[in-house]
Amino acid sequence: MARPHICRCVSGTPRATLFKPAGVPACHLEAVELRLDELEALRLADLEGDYQEVAAEKMGISRATFARLVESARQKVADVLLHGKVLVIQGGSIMVANQRSFECAACRHRFQAARGTGRPAECPACHGDNFHRAEESGGRGRGRCRRRGQQGDGAGRGNCRRMRGGRATADQPSTAAGTDEKGDQA
DSSP: OOOOOOOEEESOOOSOOEEOOTTSOGGGSOEEEEOHHHHHHHIIIIISOOOHHHHHHHHTSOHHHHHHHHHHHHHHHHHHHHHTOEEEEOOOSEEETTEEEEEETTTOOEEEEETTSOOOSSOTTTOOSOEEEOOOSSSTTSOOEEETTEESOSOSSSSOHHHHTTOOOTTSOOOOTTBOTTSOBO
16 A cells, blocks of 8 residues: 655645647547646746755655656656647645635635735635635644645645654644643653
8 A cells, every 4th residue: 555645835826727729629638637736846946946955845745756747747748849739727635724714605715815915805716705714724824734635635644744743733632741632740
């Protein structure tokens, strides 16, 4: 049985998630899926020019895993460009860094906004203003863990590796050495 993927920290999600050759309907073309963690690896390595060790640290993964992600992403992009296929960007075990999640009460659309930018003016789907903060599944202030393109589906291992690190989350009380669960000295 394969090990489960560790959530990878990404800077955000792309605006466009489908690319295809001009003039050909997408339904007539073979699709290639590029996961969001692979796209982030491409961005860090090729667009930002980060060294693999630095980029791997930013994503919260090992350098070897980062190298595999970059290799896979480059191979998929080359296949799409050379063979005229559709590139679909979706999925992967990711955690969006520095994002707040909202849910619209009218259309139930879930969307994210960057921290420090103030409350969004409206829901991007229905343009309504009746929305609220959605529960964040992975620790305060670090974004949501999204597995296989879903938000908080509960299908994973729990908190992301970057968020565990010995810190207490909203649902886990801290148990420091020398104290019991209530915080009394042992």
